[in-house]
Amino acid sequence: MAPAELSAQSLSPAHNAVSRRQLISSSFAILGLLVIFIALMVLLALVTSLVLQGAPRLNWKFFTSFPSSDPLEAGILAAWVGSVLVMLTTMLFAIPLGVAAGIYLEEYAPKNWLAALIEINVTNLAGVPSIVYGLLALGLFSQQLNLGESVLTAGLTLALLILPIVIVTTREALRAIPNLLREAAYALGASRWQMIWDHILPYSFGSILTGIIIGMSRAIGETAPLITIGALTFIAFLPPLPIQPEFPFISFEWLTAPFTVMPIQMFNWVSRPEQEFQVNAAAAGVVLIVMTLTLNGFAIYLRYRFRKGVKW
DSSP, rough: OOHHHHHHHHHHHHHHHHHHHHHHHHHHHHHHHHHHHHHHHHHHHHHHHHHHHHHHGGGGHHHOOOOSSTTTTTOOOHHHHHHHHHHHHHHHHHHHHHHHHHHHHIIOOSSSSSHHHHHHHHHHHSSSSSHHHHHHHIIIIIIISSSSSHHHHHHHHHHHHHHHHHHHHHHHHHHHOOOOHHHHHHHOOOOOHHIIIIIIHHHHHHHHHHHHHHHHHHHHHHHHHHHHHHHHOOOOOOOOOBSSSSSTOOOGGGSSOOOOOOHHHHHHHHHOHHHHHHHHHHHHHHHHHHHHHHHHHHHHHHHHHHHHHHOO
């Protein structure tokens, strides 16, 4: 048998294996695209149905009116103001603590069994059901610390809820930065904190911001923990304004005020039998989706700006 024929016979099984793997890879890619397309179409259909159902109530009066027993007079003023204040409180507590904890665990903590145990626990906390955080907040913040059914209690509860997400995302973002950048900073005489602040954080900020927005998007739609700590389902007044006309011009009374949020207002309307309240709930759902998309869009813009300003 000729050498060329022997070579062709020996290469044939390998060629067949490669062709089979390429076929499997192409089939998996097509299946993945099909699944994504179906999921997007279902999501688009649901959102479109929600918009069409709630569109008749999306007017200025709906945004500036308090809840009412009359569905045509009811609005979401207290709900969207409460959501904004609760999210602001959540951000003030969760972002600094989460980012600082992630930096310490990744850059400062010794790599031993204790750090591994902390990492496992933080990762597991990210998957704990939200109602557990509500029960914890009810016992700790509301009863032990006497914070009551307030905006501060809600903000701390949701901050605990998203804190593991922020910590894990921060650690992964820092871990993705090549060690060559750290070594180069040390070679130029930078301290550890200078290396982190001037070099590592600017490059990882985009990924950290993504994790923060994912956590905030989860928090803005939570209902169970807020009901557990005593959020009101019907409220016809607003918390005190953070900015006052008299000295010292800044007030923190709003932190101790009762509150409600958009998901709870929607839950209240959905539980009523009248069709008009279902329309109100759909309109509130559209507003909540727009708030979430706005939050994500702002994060994408910031991430783009930071990545554009940082050159590798």
